[in-house]
Structure formats: C-alpha cells, structure tokens
Amino acid sequence: MTREIKPELLDELLSGLERPEDLLGDAGLFRQLKKALMERALGGELTHHLGYEKGDPGGRGSGNSRNGHSSKTVLTEEGELDLSIPRDRAGTFEPQLVPKGVTRLDGFDDKVISLYARGLTVREIQGHLKELYGTEVSPDLISRVTDAVLDEVKEWQARPLDACYPIVFFDALRVKIRDEGLVRNKAVYVALALDVEGHKHVLGLWIEQSEGAKFWLKVMNDLKTRGLADILIAVVDGLKGFPEAIGAVFPETIVQTCIVHLIRNSLAFVSWKDRKQIMPDLKAIYRAENAEAALDRLAAFEARWGARYPAIGDSWRRAWEHVIPLFAFPPDIRKMIYTTNAVESLNRSLRKIIKTRGSFPSDEAATKLLFLAIRNAGVHWKRPIEWTAAMGQFAVLFGERFALSAS
Template structure:
C-alpha cells in the first residue's frame, strides 16, 4: 500500500515499479480513482495474508510444502473482517492444528488496523519529519512506509484544522495575548522565514484557550484588522485587554475592530528589548531597576521611576530606555489594576510555554517543506500542549472581581 502511493507521488519510477503498475492496470482494469482504492484494499488484504503465512512458517518451523515430524501443522484458514482506512474487508487468517498460532500483523481479537494513522499523526505532532516517521514505522512494524504515504495520512487533519479555525468562540474574553514564532519554510526552491501567529485568550472562567492560529502574511494594520474581524465573525463581541508585542499595525487594527479594547504592550517583550542593549554584567541590576517602573503603585509614580532609570543608565546605554518613553501610552493600562492582577497581564507564562512547544519543532526541523506542513505541525503541537490546560488560572476570582468593576456593564457579573 505504502509503496503504491510512493510510486504515484514521491520517488521516480524504476523499471520494477513500472512493471508493477503495468501489472496492476492489467489485473484490476483501473480507470478511476475509486478503482485505485478498491485495488489498494485488495492488495492490503493480500499483503496481510502473505505476512501471516510467513508468520505461520516461523511458528511451525517449516514452510508450506515442506515435510516435518511435528504434531502441529496447518489447518486451513479462518475468515475475519477488519476495518481499515480503505473500508471493511475480509482477510484469511491461517490456522494450526494445536491452535497455538498467535498472528502479530493482525492480532487475534484485533478488528481495526487503521491505528497506524494515529501513530503517524502522533509522531508528526512531536515534530518528526516524514522521513524520520518512515524510518520509525519500518523499525517498529517491519514494513516500508513512504514519505508520500505519511504526508497523505497527515493531510487528513487539514479539514479538522479548517473546522477548528472556524469554530465559534466565546462572546467575551477578558484578556487575549498575541505572539509570533518564526519558522523557515521552503517556497519555490528558496527558504524564507514565515511567522506563525497565535492568539491565546483567558475565558470568563479563567481557562486558557488558543482561539486563533495561522501562518501570517506581512504585518500591517490591514492584516491585523482581518484577523480581529475574523474573531468577530466567530462570535467575539468584546475583549477588555489585548496584550501583544510591537506588531506592525496592531494598535490601529484594535482601534478599528474593538474601539473599547485596551492595547497593552507586552511588558516581558519590552524588558527583553531593553536588555538587549545591556552588557551581561549590568543586566541583573538594570532588570531590577525596570521593576520600579511596572510595579509602581500608579501611572504617575511609574513615569517618575522611568525618568530615574533613564537618567541613571543613559550615559552608559543611551538607547536602552527610548522604547519606554516612545511606548508609554500602551504600557500604562496595567496601572489601573492591583499588583496581583497586573501579573496576570504582564506575566506571559501561558503563551511563552506554548511558544516553547512550537520552538521544539524548529529544533526537529530546520526547514519545513511548505506552509501546509508547518500548519499541520503547529496544530498538532497545540493539541498536545493544551491537553494539560484543565484548571482555571490561579487567583482568577480576584482578576474577575477587578475586571467586573473596571469594565462595568461590558463585563457580566
């Protein structure tokens, strides 16, 4: 089965493969795609039978037409129905006189042989390439599974991804985080960097939810407006706070799509962008001084702390604090909240943890063959990561209480 797909889709045709195709066309009178499916089903059944016969030879210790003094011998076959990805069909299971034969390719009580698809998808989710999966399948199961076949199997989740991307969302999200992770993708024989944009939201119950994931285009207000409008079309009526890094055009897009929503520049990214100008020996002291800004009791005292930190480090690092002054208007929404609630907004552990899962894919694959392969990997990695999200955010009651006061009628009590 795997080799059949390999012949049609991946590797160049050898003389042996050409002979196989010619024999198949003659044997099955193939004219349509449905004819190919029926041929594959028949071939799968025949392959399983041949493998079981080989297993029986090993079990008995002699071949089908060889003589033996053993009191155990072949005792015909027994018909068995199994389910596969090509539908349900019958296989002939060899029997022995002593009933001691235990087939491994299809076990005695096994009725479904399609689980190989799920194993392939599981390995794909962990970031393995199609070649690595092919090698693993051959090592574990003892048969060749082409890269083309594996790609076809994982393509089955594309409809699932499409449904997931269009699923209805909650009407209100108190906080959402937007971030990007970059990957290398091959396109037209060239390697280019593509951004994967992920939107993670906190629901009214304090549960984390990945509400959007896509391979992005060039950042612009037009692009982000399209993304935010897609959230509106999926049912999101209101968002209290959107926390993001300095994504091009995001501020203007938020004002257009959700004019009452506050844009909070990500404090974690702000700190990182500041410290990249700072030498290692000063980093700890500088980071400590930055805390005096975003942990200040209110905006006025935060701005005063900003001036003090700038004056202290300006001679040594004249460019480091410029982004704080420039972005001050989108760094200040957190000051209306208590320290505990601020931490929920500026501590991006949830999305950072998710991003670390995505970055593992980069370590597994230096280059993705296309953006479709990247999207499949990201989606499967998302499913793996979010399985652990079974509890609401710690101290969510305090967050909910402050938000319900700050945002009044917009926030349900």
C-alpha cells in the first residue's frame, strides 16, 4: 500500500537542514528516519504479539509483558544501522522485520551480488563497502552471500527448454581454472538460442571436462534431456567432431560453420602486409549469390593465393559441407545465421568481467560469476531486426518443424 506523506510533515522534517550531509550523511535525516521507523515498527510487532498497548492496564496478569530492549547492528544498503530490538519476558517474541539471527537486511545481499556480477573480487567488494558505507564486511561473509547464488545456478542449468529453437549458436571462451593444484585453460561452452519470436535465451553453460566429441555429445544429450527435441539450424565454431555430435542427437539439424571463425583461422596463416588484400577475396566467397558461385570464387582465391597460402583453401574445402547451408537464405538473413556474432557479443561482455581474474579456484566459482554476468547482459538483449523476414523463410524451408517451434 502506498501512503502519501503530507507536505507539512516533510517541511517539519527538513527544517534546519543546511548541507547535503544533514540529509544523506552518516548522522543524516535519512538514517535517523530509517532507524526510527524500523524501531517503531518493531514496537508495533511486539504490541501485536502481546495483545495490548504499552502502558495498558489490561495487560496485567496476561502472563507476558515487555522486558526492555537489546542492541543489534544490521547491515543495510546504506551501511551499518544500530537498532534497539524490543523483548518480552517469556522470550516468545519473534520479530518479522528483523528476524532473530539475521544481520543483513533485504537489499544488502543484492548489492554484494551486483558488485560480484560486475567482476569485482571478494577483496575489492570488501574495500568498496568499506569506502562507501564505512562497513567492515569479512571476505567469508561475501563468499557466503555469493555462494547462495549456486542454488539458483543449478535450477537455471536444469530448467526445462522449449521443444524447438530455430537457431542455436554454440561458442566457447577460455577461462583459467585451478584444477588439482594446477591452473588449466578450460573451455566454457555457451549455447545461445533464438526462439520462434526472435528472443534470445542462454540455454546453458558447460565447462569442458573431457576432450572432443564425447564432451560435445554430453552437451547435446543434456539439452535433449531438458526437453529440447529439435534445432533447425546450429551455428558452430568449426571444432572437429562438433557437427557429428549434434547430428547424433538432433539428426535433422542443419549445421552451419561460423564464417567469422573460418576467416579468423584463415588469417592466422597470413602475413600482416597481405591481410588487406586477402580479405576482399575471402568476403567474395561467402557473399556469393549461391553455393555454385561461392565454389567458383573459392577456386579463384586458390588460383591467386594458393601457392603462398595453401592451408587457407584446404581449410575452406574441408568445412565446405557446413559452409554452404547459408546460401539457402537471402543475404539479409544470412548475416544472422552464418556467424556467431550474437554469442560473441555475449562473450565479449563475459570476457570483460573475467579479464581481471588471474584464475578461478574451481569450476563452480567460474560458473557462478558467468551466470551472474549473463543475467545482467540479458537486460540489454533485443530481437534481431531481420527476424520477421526470417520467420517466413523458416516456415517455407522447414514446414512442420518450424510450426512445432511456433506452437
């Protein structure tokens, strides 16, 4: 219920205030009001518990009465707040506003988690709270607050999925994680899906525990166990064995190699002085009108550059089966499906969060931070502008399979 505060009361409260700190400082009006209101509310809770007002003769002989106050310091979003908590003689009073054993009010934990999600370390959060609020918080308390997110992570990782997603992008980022006393450079795989309305969803995070196809098969089976029955197009980063793992679980899925990854791998062979000349020839391949024209342009590329950089043409031909699916779509829709730019945009925000970390102490610690960063990033996601046109194309190309995703 929203209650209007009378202007006369506000004028009375604000009279005599001359400086900003008189309102917002450690001894300012805001803190005084919060303390006074909370203590008044706690007194009201005790009155309700006892069944009579303070000083009411009707309370005599009731078997219980007020028994002074105890002091308690709680952590709030604005720092520490010292409260007087009323007591009863029978010891049966259980405050609801500040329950027994609770030393942090609503909002404080959210503040800590928000700082953690932005990449601050436990020690940095400790210093931040000390600097802004004058609050001494132990690293152990901050760790306990952020660890509470793990239950939410587990629930998110196991949540049911839609039966079908038109497009799912699979990509990986590298994270340093301590494992059995050694720091390993592990791959964290991210699956970013577009649903039938073009809205983005991160389906999950998987930290690589084994090499190659076995790991990717585990990821696919995990998605299927959670209710995903079909993927129309899977865009992958070209790792060996990944298309086979997708095909084993989702046999009708079209697997599209990420062209950006293919170009990036091609340029790894090229000297800096040749890159500006080579890029237009590479773009000409995937911007061709159709698959036949693309193959002709690949041959032209090899005729010009093959003697100097034979590995580039070889890598494109090895991946050709998974390069050409994009030519079934018009150019404006190709841009949306031939690259993992959507997931790479997410990965950039994740890398920004983790770049200050030397390493994570465990897989759980890495998953916790990445989950929080994904949750923050999701606020800014927008539907692709090409999606309305894409829906018509998908309906024609995939028929009943697309209808299933739309139902």
